[in-house]
Amino acid sequence: MARVLTPRSEDFPRWYQDLINKARLADNGPVRGTMVIRPAGYAIWEHMQADMDARIKEAGAENAYFPLFIPESYLRREAEHVEGFSPELAVVTHAGGKQLAEPLVVRPTSETVIGEFMAKWVDSYRDLPLLLNQWANIVRWELRPRTFLRTTEFLWQEGHTAHVSEENAREYARLIHKTVYEEFMVEMLAIPVVPGRKTKGERFAGATNTMTVEAMMGDTKALQMGTSHELGQNFAKAFDITYTSQAGAVEHAWTTSWGTSTRMMGGLIMVHGDDNGLRLPPNIAPIQAQVMVVKAGEGVTEAAVKLRDELKSAGVRVKLDDRADIPFGRRAVDAELQGIPIRIEVGPRDLANGNAVVARRIDGTKSPIALGEVVNDVVAALKADQQRLYDDALSFREANTVDVKTLDEAIDAAQTGWARVPWASVGTEGEKKANGKAITVRCLTRVDGTMPDSDDEPELQAILARAY
Amino acid sequence: MARVLTPRSEDFPRWYQDLINKARLADNGPVRGTMVIRPAGYAIWEHMQADMDARIKEAGAENAYFPLFIPESYLRREAEHVEGFSPELAVVTHAGGKQLAEPLVVRPTSETVIGEFMAKWVDSYRDLPLLLNQWANIVRWELRPRTFLRTTEFLWQEGHTAHVSEENAREYARLIHKTVYEEFMVEMLAIPVVPGRKTKGERFAGATNTMTVEAMMGDTKALQMGTSHELGQNFAKAFDITYTSQAGAVEHAWTTSWGTSTRMMGGLIMVHGDDNGLRLPPNIAPIQAQVMVVKAGEGVTEAAVKLRDELKSAGVRVKLDDRADIPFGRRAVDAELQGIPIRIEVGPRDLANGNAVVARRIDGTKSPIALGEVVNDVVAALKADQQRLYDDALSFREANTVDVKTLDEAIDAAQTGWARVPWASVGTEGEKKANGKAITVRCLTRVDGTMPDSDDEPELQAILARAY
Structure with a gap:
């Protein structure tokens, strides 16, 4: 068969872009950083959506739709939040033929606007938990775009929930993380993901805990495939989401948020693609x-x-x-x-x-x-074949992951794969040192694979890698 | 049962807004003219989408996704088109912390950007017909917003197709208009719609023919529930959508576009709602x-x-x-x-x-x-009950439609219902006169109910009404 794509081994990023073009999955949009998702690519996304949407509903959340435009003032309410986003914002200043009194931000997430409406809708403990999800387009200005992985506009789902207690919020975030994200990726995408906890440095702005599912791509780099956040009472306080408890006291709710996006398309390609093109897991293939x-x-x-x-x-x-x-x-x-x-x-x-x-x-x-x-x-x-793709991806990840004892060994090993190292050997200082060499702590896990409750548990393992 | 809503007969617009609030279908968004579609409302929209999407696929079109942001220059290519839209545009001038070299329009329709990509993807007659559909959010700045009916942001589907001949384009537009729009509205929404042809004055900017499905609301006003356009070669010429024919000649394609939106939610409420709230047709009810x-x-x-x-x-x-x-x-x-x-x-x-x-x-x-x-x-x-809702709506429409002979009679009758009058008695001059009294020609139909091929056919009937 004639060579259709740049071989993966020759130039992985080029192979990736070649595949997307030749398989007609997507094109670059007219505005730098945007993409056109073509029918062959969009059909895969639709199958992802359908399966994930059923899982979200099974977990009890309901879909809703919140506006694209957010008054600039909303983003200022949660200081950490706006700091995390401001260089990425696209701003509407003119509409209806006039300059607007207040500029409008094109949503970089709906966190703030949903917080505003949760405050309006929640009155008593009977209204909780409030479990919302939205499928929408999101805009974050991207200086180094790459199709599906980092685009100025992308499609995603964002879940936002409010609960009466920290424990309930934590349990729900974990339920979503396991039954919607991890199991979807394993069962449908045939991608072995590592569920873990982000370090403080890698957490979502405003979160008290961020959980991630990390996957190894065909070039041994890591890709964050989805995240679930516990937001404590931070957002509830910023947006005044309160409820009257059964005992009659006014309390702030505990909230969570969780999201996955068209970035999963990039992961699917980079995990299963080969020199002849894409290899679709049968469970997600629009045409089997x-x-x-x-x-x-x-x-x-x-x-x-x-x-x-x-x-x-x-x-x-x-x-x-x-x-x-x-x-x-x-x-x-x-x-x-x-x-x-x-x-x-x-x-x-x-x-x-x-x-x-x-x-x-x-x-x-x-x-x-x-x-x-x-x-x-x-x-x-x-x-x-569904099983085989999973097994191959798992073998590849295992073959390219090494266990080491020290930070220096981990930084060294992470040049060509994943390094698993005791978190005690890294710590916040070690993390900064690794970051200086373009290596990040992808997540912390317990030795038995279960999710840590804090960064300070003993015997946690850290996975260090280069990442997308 | 206690009175929950303002009675329909007392104040129809207020009843409509009351129902939307009390049934928790939607809220006003923080930016004037935008809306939050709440779970109870969004679930109805999801059921509409699912059924209509299956019909669109059955008609052979494929879903794709095109970018939200459109360079301002794109809209200038089709002069009539930009004229139709410019006062409604929202414009992004700043992004990534800087002023943009070229302002970006938030899509008021994807016509232009899809035209651009059709030109890129179509090469030979083998690539035609190209049948695309998109589900997306749309922004048109709205000075007199009303939930679901006229909102600054709304959700819709927009189909865009390219064909080798005018005949093929016309046939396809009619297929969609009948099997996707008319049949969906009758079978799923239990709304008796009148399919007809728009007059030249009511046509979509740039179209050579606009077909509509019109429904009578509970206050006897008309609502345009969906439209399908033949665009001739106008867009193909503006966007250079050409193909090499079987004979080897380079030809411009013939294109169509067609759309329906969350406006259908408004129609559903205004056709079937009563003083106790909404009455959902079982076929579309999320909970039956x-x-x-x-x-x-x-x-x-x-x-x-x-x-x-x-x-x-x-x-x-x-x-x-x-x-x-x-x-x-x-x-x-x-x-x-x-x-x-x-x-x-x-x-x-x-x-x-x-x-x-x-x-x-x-x-x-x-x-x-x-x-x-x-x-x-x-x-x-x-x-x-599905049948009953349809029958009731049809009886209501028939009871509130009168056949008249002259323009003055039609204008008079249209104050309180629909007037059916020979188009020959109205004409372009009569249409202007009616418009001056806030009455529009909703559509032209043949006596036997089939779709006219031109405004000039003999014995066409015009339906005149007040409209949303």
């Missing part, structure tokens, strides 16, 4: 199998249509490609680029033997299969 | 039936849970309300306000007789039903 007419011939299209219909009946997301006037090789390269897990190639020669060729994108195998067995074969292959 | 524990008692909660589970198994979208500590009356009023089609009230007294009370929001009936028959009764009621 493509039945292809190799070339015209007696009964070929009929056989292909029949297979398409049978696969559809078996619950496979299947598409028919009967464009016999376009060379088969070109169409096959395209299907590889787009990462369609399985191609079922139907041509006159194989058909004469009662077979179709099942070509699997993920393990690269290609075998003739009797027509009557194609459906079972494909269903089994989709399941196996 | 609510099983309510009237008050605690032996076996009551168990019986309610059992009914909830049985209804769920029967495919009914059902919710359990077991908050026995909140007075039943208050919860019942709330369910009426929110428009939940059916309440199944489970209390100790009826339970002792082996019954639950089925209260139907739409026809207002309330009957004891044997527990074993509740599921069948509810399923049948949901079907009947």
Whole structure:
């Protein structure tokens, strides 16, 4: 097969951009840093959304929609918050043909506006927990944009909840972090993520705790795939979110927020892509199998249509490609680029033997299969391939993670992979030193993999890495 | 039942706003003209989206996402277009802490940016038709905002397609107009809409033809529920969307666009709402039936849970309300306000007789039903109530539409309803006269109800009305 993309090993960032262009996932928008998500890319995002949205609803949160424009004054209420965001803001100064009395910020998060409405809607303990989620576009001005990973405008979901106690808020943030983020990424995206706690230096502005799910990309760098924050009573105090308790006292609520974005698209590409293009986990693939007419011939299209219909009946997301006037090789390269897990190639020669060729994108195998067995074969292959992608990504991460004892060893090891080191050997000073070498503490974890309750627990491990 | 809303007959606009507030559908946003769509309202919008999105995909269009920010220069390319929009634009002048070299417009529609990318993606006739749709937020500065109907920011879908010929473009626009818009509104929203052609004066800027679906609201005014445009080659010429034909010639494409928005929420309320609140068509209701524990008692909660589970198994979208500590009356009023089609009230007294009370929001009936028959009764009621809402809305429209012969009669009749009058009696001059009296030609239709091909066909009928 002709070389379509810059090889990953030659230039990883270029390979990434090549893949996005050639697989028609996205284009750069007319304004620097913005992107156009093309149908092939957007369909993946829609499948991510649908599955994650069901998990969010299962966790009891309800969707709502808050305005794009936020009065500048709102952002000033939470001092740490505005400091974290101000260089990234886009500001509307003119509208309706006039200069506005107060400039409007295009939301860099809806934290503040949602805080304002929570204050309005919450009255008594009966109104809590208030569990809200929003799917929306977000703007943060980006000086070094990279498609899906850092864009001036991106799509995300942001959850915002209010609770009667710190414990309830913490439990809910953990529920979301585990059942919506971690399990979605593992089960749907086939990405082994490490759930952990951010250090104080890496926390979201205004949060008392930030939890993250970190994944290793194909170049061994880390990508933060999603975060969940406990905000203590900080936001509730800034936005006056109070409730009357069962005992009749007026109390401030405890709030959380949590988000994931189109950045996950970048992670999906960088974890599973190879030199021939994307490899989509079957569970998230908009098209799981493509039945292809190799070339015209007696009964070929009929056989292909029949297979398409049978696969559809078996619950496979299947598409028919009967464009016999376009060379088969070109169409096959395209299907590889787009990462369609399985191609079922139907041509006159194989058909004469009662077979179709099942070509699997993920393990690269290609075998003739009797027509009557194609459906079972494909269903089994989709399941196996989902697992295989996960296993491969996990093996890769393990092969590129080393356990070390000292900060210097960790900084050294993090040049080419992840370093796992006792947090006691790093500490806040060590973290600054690592940061000076473009290495960050991705997260803190307990030895048994459970989530720490504080940075000060004994025997915590830190993961140090270069990151996107 | 205590009066919760301003009666419709007393003050329709106030009733509308009352209903939105009390049913917790939406709040005003912090920036004038913007809105917060609350969970109860957003859930309805999600159901609209899901059904309409499936219809759009069935018609072959694919979803994509284009940037929020559009360089100001893009809007100048299509002179008529910018003229139509300029007083409504919101403009970003500062971002990333600096003044921008070129101001950015917050999309008032994505027509121009999509035109730009169509030009990039279309090369040969093989790339056509190109059928794109986008779900997005839109900003048009609104001086006289009204929730859902006219808001500075709203949510919509916008379809944009390119074709090899005028005929193909026209056919596709009509397919969307019929199978996505008209059928969705009739089948899901239970709103009898009149599909018709806009006059030249009412056409979308830059369109060669605008088709509309018009509905009569509860105060007899008209609401434009959606529009589909043929854009001829106007946009293709402005944005240089060309393709190489099968014969090898370079040709301009023919484009269409079509959109519906959260405005449909306003239509739903104003068509079906009554003095007790919203009445949701079962097909679009996020909650079709609510099983309510009237008050605690032996076996009551168990019986309610059992009914909830049985209804769920029967495919009914059902919710359990077991908050026995909140007075039943208050919860019942709330369910009426929110428009939940059916309440199944489970209390100790009826339970002792082996019954639950089925209260139907739409026809207002309330009957004891044997527990074993509740599921069948509810399923049948949901079907009947969907039809009933449609029939009632149609009867109301017919009762408030009069056929007249002259312009003056039409202007007179349109003060209190819709006037149907021969278009030949109105014409462009008559239209201006009507406009001077706040009456517009909503659309032109053929006598047999089919869509006219031009304004000049003989025997066209015009519908004149006051409108939102």
